[in-house]
Amino acid sequence: MYVDVVEWVELPHTLGMSQYADGGMLASKPYVASGRYIQKMSNYCRHCRYHPGKSTSADACPFTTLYWDFLQRHNARFRRHPRTALQWRNLDRLSRSEKRDIRDQADEIRQRH
Ligand code: SF4
Structure with a gap:
Protein backbone atom coordinates (compact mmCIF):
# COMPACT_ATOMS: atom_id res chain seq x y z
CA MET A 1 0.00 0.00 0.00
CA VAL A 32 -15.57 -12.65 -6.27
CA ALA A 33 -13.90 -15.68 -7.77
CA SER A 34 -13.37 -19.32 -6.94
CA GLY A 35 -10.15 -21.28 -6.68
CA ARG A 36 -10.64 -22.24 -10.33
CA TYR A 37 -10.03 -18.64 -11.34
CA ILE A 38 -6.90 -18.45 -9.19
CA GLN A 39 -5.75 -21.69 -10.83
CA LYS A 40 -6.39 -20.24 -14.29
CA MET A 41 -4.62 -16.95 -13.59
CA SER A 42 -1.61 -18.23 -11.67
CA ASN A 43 0.53 -21.26 -10.88
CA TYR A 44 -0.29 -21.13 -7.16
CA CYS A 45 -2.45 -24.24 -7.21
CA ARG A 46 0.12 -26.50 -8.81
CA HIS A 47 1.61 -27.73 -5.55
CA CYS A 48 -1.24 -26.89 -3.20
CA ARG A 49 -2.75 -29.63 -1.07
CA TYR A 50 -6.25 -28.33 -1.88
CA HIS A 51 -8.16 -28.93 -5.09
CA PRO A 52 -9.42 -25.70 -6.71
CA GLY A 53 -12.39 -27.48 -8.32
CA LYS A 54 -13.74 -28.87 -5.05
CA SER A 55 -15.96 -26.95 -2.65
CA THR A 56 -16.65 -29.68 -0.10
CA SER A 57 -14.46 -32.46 1.35
CA ALA A 58 -11.20 -32.39 3.24
CA ASP A 59 -9.18 -31.36 0.17
CA ALA A 60 -11.63 -28.68 -1.04
CA CYS A 61 -10.12 -25.30 -1.86
CA PRO A 62 -11.27 -22.79 0.78
CA PHE A 63 -11.58 -20.06 -1.86
CA THR A 64 -13.98 -22.24 -3.84
CA THR A 65 -16.02 -23.12 -0.77
CA LEU A 66 -16.29 -19.49 0.31
CA TYR A 67 -17.09 -18.40 -3.26
CA TRP A 68 -20.13 -20.66 -3.50
CA ASP A 69 -21.15 -19.71 0.01
CA PHE A 70 -20.95 -16.02 -0.92
CA LEU A 71 -23.19 -16.61 -3.94
CA GLN A 72 -25.75 -18.32 -1.73
CA ARG A 73 -25.70 -15.62 0.93
CA HIS A 74 -26.15 -12.83 -1.62
CA ASN A 75 -28.44 -14.65 -4.02
CA ALA A 76 -31.41 -12.31 -3.64
CA ARG A 77 -29.31 -9.20 -4.18
CA PHE A 78 -27.32 -10.18 -7.29
CA ARG A 79 -29.08 -12.91 -9.21
CA ARG A 80 -30.76 -10.35 -11.52
CA HIS A 81 -27.73 -8.08 -11.81
CA PRO A 82 -26.80 -7.92 -15.53
CA ARG A 83 -23.07 -8.31 -14.88
CA THR A 84 -23.29 -11.15 -12.41
CA ALA A 85 -26.37 -13.13 -13.41
CA LEU A 86 -24.29 -15.90 -15.02
CA GLN A 87 -22.43 -16.60 -11.78
CA TRP A 88 -25.70 -16.91 -9.92
CA ARG A 89 -27.27 -19.06 -12.63
CA ASN A 90 -24.42 -21.52 -12.11
CA LEU A 91 -25.46 -21.69 -8.50
CA ASP A 92 -28.80 -23.10 -9.64
CA ARG A 93 -26.99 -26.17 -11.00
CA LEU A 94 -26.09 -27.27 -7.49
CA SER A 95 -28.47 -29.51 -5.61
CA ARG A 96 -30.00 -28.50 -2.31
CA SER A 97 -27.75 -30.91 -0.42
CA GLU A 98 -24.62 -29.64 -2.23
CA LYS A 99 -25.54 -26.09 -1.23
CA ARG A 100 -26.08 -27.14 2.36
CA ASP A 101 -22.72 -28.97 2.47
CA ILE A 102 -20.99 -25.86 1.10
CA ARG A 103 -22.61 -23.66 3.76
CA ASP A 104 -21.53 -26.11 6.48
CA GLN A 105 -17.96 -26.22 5.20
CA ALA A 106 -17.84 -22.42 4.89
CA ASP A 107 -19.00 -22.11 8.51
CA GLU A 108 -16.19 -24.46 9.53
CA ILE A 109 -13.63 -22.38 7.65
CA ARG A 110 -14.86 -19.15 9.27
CA GLN A 111 -14.79 -20.70 12.73
CA ARG A 112 -11.28 -22.05 12.15
CA HIS A 113 -9.96 -18.66 11.08
S1 SF4 B 1 -5.94 -22.65 -1.64
FE1 SF4 B 1 -7.15 -22.98 -3.54
S2 SF4 B 1 -6.71 -21.20 -4.83
FE2 SF4 B 1 -5.13 -21.25 -3.23
S3 SF4 B 1 -3.42 -22.40 -4.17
FE3 SF4 B 1 -4.68 -23.89 -3.05
S4 SF4 B 1 -6.13 -24.72 -4.56
FE4 SF4 B 1 -5.27 -22.82 -5.41
Whole structure:
Protein backbone atom coordinates (compact mmCIF):
# COMPACT_ATOMS: atom_id res chain seq x y z
CA MET A 1 0.00 0.00 0.00
CA TYR A 2 1.09 3.53 -0.74
CA VAL A 3 0.71 5.81 2.26
CA ASP A 4 -0.06 8.89 0.18
CA VAL A 5 -2.99 7.29 -1.64
CA VAL A 6 -4.68 5.46 1.21
CA GLU A 7 -7.85 7.56 1.16
CA TRP A 8 -8.47 7.78 -2.58
CA VAL A 9 -7.01 4.54 -3.94
CA GLU A 10 -6.38 1.92 -1.31
CA LEU A 11 -9.63 2.24 0.61
CA PRO A 12 -12.05 2.51 -2.32
CA HIS A 13 -10.20 0.12 -4.65
CA THR A 14 -8.04 -2.27 -2.68
CA LEU A 15 -10.60 -2.72 0.05
CA GLY A 16 -13.84 -1.39 -1.36
CA MET A 17 -13.83 -3.11 -4.75
CA SER A 18 -11.82 -6.22 -4.04
CA GLN A 19 -13.76 -7.09 -0.88
CA TYR A 20 -17.06 -5.48 -1.84
CA ALA A 21 -16.53 -3.71 1.46
CA ASP A 22 -18.27 -0.52 0.31
CA GLY A 23 -21.50 -2.39 -0.36
CA GLY A 24 -21.54 -1.34 -4.00
CA MET A 25 -20.90 2.40 -3.74
CA LEU A 26 -17.95 2.33 -6.15
CA ALA A 27 -18.10 -1.07 -7.79
CA SER A 28 -21.47 -2.13 -9.13
CA LYS A 29 -20.69 -5.82 -8.65
CA PRO A 30 -18.69 -7.90 -6.21
CA TYR A 31 -15.36 -9.12 -7.58
CA VAL A 32 -15.57 -12.65 -6.27
CA ALA A 33 -13.90 -15.68 -7.77
CA SER A 34 -13.37 -19.32 -6.94
CA GLY A 35 -10.15 -21.28 -6.68
CA ARG A 36 -10.64 -22.24 -10.33
CA TYR A 37 -10.03 -18.64 -11.34
CA ILE A 38 -6.90 -18.45 -9.19
CA GLN A 39 -5.75 -21.69 -10.83
CA LYS A 40 -6.39 -20.24 -14.29
CA MET A 41 -4.62 -16.95 -13.59
CA SER A 42 -1.61 -18.23 -11.67
CA ASN A 43 0.53 -21.26 -10.88
CA TYR A 44 -0.29 -21.13 -7.16
CA CYS A 45 -2.45 -24.24 -7.21
CA ARG A 46 0.12 -26.50 -8.81
CA HIS A 47 1.61 -27.73 -5.55
CA CYS A 48 -1.24 -26.89 -3.20
CA ARG A 49 -2.75 -29.63 -1.07
CA TYR A 50 -6.25 -28.33 -1.88
CA HIS A 51 -8.16 -28.93 -5.09
CA PRO A 52 -9.42 -25.70 -6.71
CA GLY A 53 -12.39 -27.48 -8.32
CA LYS A 54 -13.74 -28.87 -5.05
CA SER A 55 -15.96 -26.95 -2.65
CA THR A 56 -16.65 -29.68 -0.10
CA SER A 57 -14.46 -32.46 1.35
CA ALA A 58 -11.20 -32.39 3.24
CA ASP A 59 -9.18 -31.36 0.17
CA ALA A 60 -11.63 -28.68 -1.04
CA CYS A 61 -10.12 -25.30 -1.86
CA PRO A 62 -11.27 -22.79 0.78
CA PHE A 63 -11.58 -20.06 -1.86
CA THR A 64 -13.98 -22.24 -3.84
CA THR A 65 -16.02 -23.12 -0.77
CA LEU A 66 -16.29 -19.49 0.31
CA TYR A 67 -17.09 -18.40 -3.26
CA TRP A 68 -20.13 -20.66 -3.50
CA ASP A 69 -21.15 -19.71 0.01
CA PHE A 70 -20.95 -16.02 -0.92
CA LEU A 71 -23.19 -16.61 -3.94
CA GLN A 72 -25.75 -18.32 -1.73
CA ARG A 73 -25.70 -15.62 0.93
CA HIS A 74 -26.15 -12.83 -1.62
CA ASN A 75 -28.44 -14.65 -4.02
CA ALA A 76 -31.41 -12.31 -3.64
CA ARG A 77 -29.31 -9.20 -4.18
CA PHE A 78 -27.32 -10.18 -7.29
CA ARG A 79 -29.08 -12.91 -9.21
CA ARG A 80 -30.76 -10.35 -11.52
CA HIS A 81 -27.73 -8.08 -11.81
CA PRO A 82 -26.80 -7.92 -15.53
CA ARG A 83 -23.07 -8.31 -14.88
CA THR A 84 -23.29 -11.15 -12.41
CA ALA A 85 -26.37 -13.13 -13.41
CA LEU A 86 -24.29 -15.90 -15.02
CA GLN A 87 -22.43 -16.60 -11.78
CA TRP A 88 -25.70 -16.91 -9.92
CA ARG A 89 -27.27 -19.06 -12.63
CA ASN A 90 -24.42 -21.52 -12.11
CA LEU A 91 -25.46 -21.69 -8.50
CA ASP A 92 -28.80 -23.10 -9.64
CA ARG A 93 -26.99 -26.17 -11.00
CA LEU A 94 -26.09 -27.27 -7.49
CA SER A 95 -28.47 -29.51 -5.61
CA ARG A 96 -30.00 -28.50 -2.31
CA SER A 97 -27.75 -30.91 -0.42
CA GLU A 98 -24.62 -29.64 -2.23
CA LYS A 99 -25.54 -26.09 -1.23
CA ARG A 100 -26.08 -27.14 2.36
CA ASP A 101 -22.72 -28.97 2.47
CA ILE A 102 -20.99 -25.86 1.10
CA ARG A 103 -22.61 -23.66 3.76
CA ASP A 104 -21.53 -26.11 6.48
CA GLN A 105 -17.96 -26.22 5.20
CA ALA A 106 -17.84 -22.42 4.89
CA ASP A 107 -19.00 -22.11 8.51
CA GLU A 108 -16.19 -24.46 9.53
CA ILE A 109 -13.63 -22.38 7.65
CA ARG A 110 -14.86 -19.15 9.27
CA GLN A 111 -14.79 -20.70 12.73
CA ARG A 112 -11.28 -22.05 12.15
CA HIS A 113 -9.96 -18.66 11.08
S1 SF4 B 1 -5.94 -22.65 -1.64
FE1 SF4 B 1 -7.15 -22.98 -3.54
S2 SF4 B 1 -6.71 -21.20 -4.83
FE2 SF4 B 1 -5.13 -21.25 -3.23
S3 SF4 B 1 -3.42 -22.40 -4.17
FE3 SF4 B 1 -4.68 -23.89 -3.05
S4 SF4 B 1 -6.13 -24.72 -4.56
FE4 SF4 B 1 -5.27 -22.82 -5.41
